[in-house]
Amino acid sequence: MSPRFALGLVLLLPIAIAISSTNWSRNEARNVNAFANQVEAATPRPEFKKRRIVIFAAHPEDTQFGCGGLIAKLTKAGHEVIIASASSFRGVRKIDGQPEADVRRREALESGKVIGATPHFFEYDHLELVADEPTIETVSTWLRQIKPDIVVTHWPLDTQPNRHVTSSLVWQSYLRDKKWSLYFFEGLTDYQTVAFTPDLFLDITDVRDIKKDACFCFQSQKPDAIWVDQDDVQRRRGEESGVRYAEAYTLAEPLPGRATLPVAFIKKKF
Template identity: 30%
Template sequence: MPDSILVLAAHPDDEVLGCGGTIARHVAAGDQVHVAILAQGLYSRGEPTAEQVSGLHAAAERANGLLGVSSLSLFDYPDNSMDTVARLAVTQTIEQLVTEHRPRTVYSHWIGDVNIDHRRIHEAVVAACRPQPGHPVESLLFFEVASSTEWQPPGSAPAFQPNWFVDIAATLDTKLAALAAYQAELRDWPHPRSLRGVEHLARWRGSTIGCEAAEAFVLGRHLRPGV
């Protein structure tokens, strides 16, 4: 029976950087993948024009179309300023998405990222996915985002130490094609948020577990349901 999967990302491209290959695997397996991008993604660079906003939304639609997601929700929380938003508001937004999609698995950001939006969303996800009776979420998985997770100095926040890996050898090309849709967000090699940098990370994560390419996660919680 197909699963319902919910991916909660801060900015357009985070969903692809963090778990694009895994999303494509879920889709290939027949699962329904729902992606929600919570922050606007442009305000930290100055007041965006309508053309810039529509261009970024179009890029998100193209990227997630390539991944084959069932739905894409774009919100307008302030970019790189989610610490100015009441956590309850973000938590309630996520709770509404959980109620709508009834996901068994949720993917989102790691708490130790440099980016403040990533950290606030992580906290809201944990709050919204409290393991209460009847709650649909059985697995919480937190991904890494190149140019945020690895840039946190040791001791400044919890280190990303993955204990859950997904083999994406068959979907790495799809991940990279989806990432290429976010051309304005990419940087030149050797920046970690370049196509080459993202591929190197996937190859490295794969080599650590004996496969061609992988995405790495920290398992927050997994419930093995009763029979």
């Protein structure tokens, strides 16, 4: 072997080793990735279970202002949300020359499209909505037909009469069946909603804009002023739970085997 040839081998050896090492690394990486994919494929995932949630309020706009963040999160996750309004008109009142019910229901349908929920309207007049036996039976029958997993309604202590009555209607329906979980949401705390002490907080920062757009569909209700007050509540609940904006809820009672709201609630910080 000539000295020149031997020198060539010496110079080529590190290159050959580097190439071999690179190929080995690539093969090893492929093996690791293949193994990781096999593990991922074999790992059981929690099965998504679509829930049917009814948000039951006195008036069409109450739901979006009170729990629009919850609705947006639920529909974005693929759950079905039905917004039930006990009353959408007051006597023969008109808005811009049109029957009030037509205007408010049209706004509710537009808002439902924004937030991904389906409105349902009962035919009760604001001035005639009472929690008597026929009305309780009507609401109970409808809920039995809908078969919700969860119902969310007004906190019962509210100075707005229709909200108080609506909460009572849902509560009495719940006592008759107890086939679904019942949650309460707040309106304007310390102004209309009284003695509400929530223990479940929902970070709505990422869906606040959607909620606002849905609320502003209700132009007949002058949403600018309502939003200012509602935003104060959202900020306060956010401060209490350590986020920017939040909504607050409470569960009527935990029942074994009953569905709970499929969202990530957070606890109060102080």
